[in-house]
Amino acid sequence: MYNIIFITHNKHKFEEAYEKAKLFNINLQWINLEYEEIQDDSLEEIARSSCLKILELRPDLKDKSFFVEDAGLFINCLRGFPGPYSAYVFRTIGNWGILKLLHDVPDNERSAFFKSVIAYYHSGKIELFSGVIQGKIIKSLKGSQGFGFDPIFLPAGSNKTFAQMNKESKNLKGHRGKSLQELFTSLSKPPSSLKDR
Template sequence: MRKLSERKLLVATHNSGKLDEIRAMMAPHGIEVTSAGEMGLAEPAETEDSFIGNARIKARAAMLATGLPVLADDSGITVDGLDGAPGVYTADWAETPNGRDFMQAMSRTWRELDARNAPEPRTAQFRATLILMWPDGHEEIFEGIAPGHLVWPPRGALGHGYDPIFVPDGHDRTFAEMTPEEKNSISHRADAFRKLEAAFA
């Protein structure tokens, strides 16, 4: 694995919450973090049908625009009873004319599982793919996964996205019923970040 020797890293995101999370993780390693949003970069179209493909699109666009090493991620939920859907289209299922509505996405997911008579437990996985890309095009890929199952109705007011209906393996509460610290210690992104940290050792 190539180690990151540069002290400045661009995160290919326009999501301030995600940026804060990554910035906090990088701080102990002495790495200065900025984001595509802070630099005013456009968001590229995500046209691939895999998490790796879409993360690579975001990383390459930001790297070519700035010449900096870039960290990009793509994430979503895969539901076994829906043949892995919504997967890379997780955010798309929540799109409305007025922004994203994840209650809409969660309702659609449960409705489609009911239509298929999917058996309980309705297993699913949160997945996160991180790509660290250097200006010469070299990349390292880190994948994280949080296995669990879906419940209905939604429970909990914390978290975001599908958190209110996702119960991780080994627990009886949804991600939305856990504190951020609890969730972040077992989440798919935490799993990927632990692997990524080896690049800064």
């Protein structure tokens, strides 16, 4: 069994990852650690930098396997906004603020995508894994599950927002579920240098 640590202060993210990890016989542990993220237009750079920052704060983790995850909502008619700044934008203007920005935007121009990037640290190196889900921003909030922008994002090919899906469905169809799938699949391929010894 692999032992991996997910470092996040977001309990909802850990719960999603924990359910997925069980399917791969992975023992996922949680460290709730606050750290300062860099401001960058690239989720990949933010995630990679976060791993390095964590190693500065917690040098005891250099012999462990851990990962961080960063995600963003990219709205095409807003040139990718809020993108890497999604958490800040959600805290400041929320779902209603996004809907207000898109008030006069017709249905066929409301396309968007969620992207998740995982930076996985092990054996002194960092590997990146990502997942993307295409969809659109609907005109009102729907559903009470999930968190963040889930109530306004309708995945392509679905008639339910992320906030209308249970955890299992969101894990299967969502961007974070896809990046976790990439990471956990890579860990289950023998022989693997990623194995936590």
